[in-house]
Amino acid sequence: MPSERRQPPGAGRPDGDAGYTTAEAAVALPALVLVSAMLLWAVLVGSAQVRCVDAAREAARAAARGDPAAAALGQAAAPQGASVSVSAAGDRVRAEVSALSGGPGGLLSFRVSATAVAEREPGEPGARP
Template sequence: MTAEAAVVLSVLVAFTMALVWGLLVVAAQIQCVDAARTGARAAARQDPADGVVTVTREAAPRGARVTVTREGERVRVTVVAEPPGLHGLPFEVREEAVALVEDTVGAGEAGP
């Protein structure tokens, strides 16, 4: 009886740890999504580049890498982070957001 209990208990602990790890990964992914969107909005308003990176890093998970690029009328913000608890493993979450620069939105449309 005790041997079976020891095996079952260790399996339950491993399963619980896997669930907690999965929740941490999902939380990090959601933070990356929010950070990328926040950065894209700031870049679309043409905030200073340092300000865009600062705002994005504040919303991103700790230690995230932020990249801001402009491609014509679009800005692209990429946030890459390692989920907590997985330091040293080659696993990361990544999210991108793209927005139109506000000074070009509607520039070609004729007004009433």
Template sequence: MVTAEIAVALPALVLVTAFSMWGVTAASVQVACTDAARSGARAAARGEALPAVEAMVVAALPAGAQVDVRRDAAISLVEVSVPVSPPGHTNVLPLTVQAEARAATEPGANATRS
């Protein structure tokens, strides 16, 4: 009788473990996105070239990340979006983890640096 109960419970346990690991992965990607966006916003606010800032942010993120870097005279903004695929070959859509960071643009930083 115990064997039948284990046979029913084991797939459920594997499924719960897999989706729990997906949650942990998503949380880890969220932390990476937030850190990369903050670093990028600070670099853009200092006046770094926007393509260099975008390259720096993309390098710190998992593959498939989308990065948008903008700067005006007042605010430097970095937006990051990364899809996190579910475990295995399921029909569940990937989670999209997003982060945004803003920093006050320093005076004179709006000019493009070489």
């Protein structure tokens, strides 16, 4: 009895699925790149928001201590190109930070902002006795 070699399943038949993997990859790859870019954009916007919150908190705390450079301290902690304003009303100070979080190529720019309020430290002008 001659020995017969077993062939893998599907061997000897024409492959009807040839090229489908390449076509599926060609369709899926741009979608994956787009999703990755959008996720990166979301992380950058979130990072800018956190930096605005930190900058507003820093400026409000400095103003509550009576530091005349409170806005400059907030500007140093804020994202590039952010606007920082510090105002006082009675025994409270308020710091507002606003910045434009640019997207890839300047597209999808998103404005982020944060506000922090602090009570003046005892002994500072305007503080409650």
